[in-house]
Amino acid sequence: MEKKTVPLDTITRQEQALQFTSFDNDAALAIGNKIVEMAKADKVAVTIDVSVNRNPLFFHAMAGTSPNNADWIRRKSNLVNRTGHASFWVHTRAVERGQDFDNLPTFDSKDYAAHGGSFPIVVKGTGQIGTITVSGLAGVDDHAMVVRALKWYLKADDVPL
Helix, strand or coil, X not given: CCCCCCCHHHHHHHHHHCCECCCCHHHHHHHHHHXXXXXXXXXXXXXXXXXXXXXXXXXXXXXXXXXXXXXXXXXXXXXXXXXCCCHHHHHHHHHHCCCCCCCCCCCCCCCCXXXXXXXXXXXXCCEEEEEEEEECCCHHHHHHHHHXXXXXXXXXXXXXX
């Protein structure tokens, strides 16, 4: 089975393009519901978390997920909150540097996971205010699901997947 990869510069472009002018509870609900809708259409089960300042504004665990998914969300979003980058950006950079993404220096794997699926919520002029995180698929697919939902919400069809 061939492993799917996304170039680091593509993820960087996603981070730069998929930013908000404002973000509120209604945005969290719309994006969270869109991810649920996409997962159902794809016939996959995921857990979704949209948090601002570590406060969960949207959380949903689909049938077929487990408490493990909530822990993956915690660890992936911790990484985003600490680095300011999508968890898949950190993962991809580690792979490109030949590092073990499960054992990165200064990131205890009990609290941080450099696997795809958590994306920073950035408000232009303010900075990062939270995270949108999906868990349940391969990291590259968790990441792609968040990016697809953000492209839909922000009407950013030109952003690469």
